[in-house]
Amino acid sequence: MNHFGHSLKTLRSEKKISQRKLAELVGINYTYISKIENGAQEPPSEDTIIKIARVLGEDADEMLIQANKIPSYFQKMITENKEVSSFLRKAATLSPQQWDSIHRILDESL
Template sequence: MSEFGNLLKSLRREHKITQRRLAELIGIDFTYISKIENGSMEPPAEDKIIKMAELFEENPEAMLLAAKKVPSTFRKTITENKNVPMFLRSADRLTQEQWERIKKVVDEEE
């Protein structure tokens, strides 16, 4: 089962919503929900995940990332800032301490 499938199943059960009802609310076939939860299908498109997040009162970006999708709100920054690709190429080599320092700088900006 995928991370997104596990998350979806957990949220659905927590909110006591059947696969059929979720499918009706989101506008997809209920068998697709089952296949997502058991990991045999990829997560749906961004708009469907955002609807799920709203329904479950969850952070849409967190759900999109769990689905291994880049939120469209990030795309402009990724594609228009020439420093982002350079940073992303080296990001997997950063230590936990370096990530904490980056987070501290970002938090100070907010």
């Protein structure tokens, strides 16, 4: 079972939603849900993950990242803004203290 499939199964079970009900609410076949949860199928498309997240009341970005997918608006932001791509290149070398400082700055500005 892949990480996304395992997480999906856990979330769905916690919310007490059957595979059939989730599939119905998302607009896909329930066997597809089963295959994802059992690792027989790769995680679905971004749009489908976003629909699943809405139904389950979960953060779509977190679910996309669990599926090893980069949200499309992140991709757009990275490709359209040189400062973002420069920051991401440097981010790998930041210390935990520097990350804390960045979080504080962001929290204060919002």
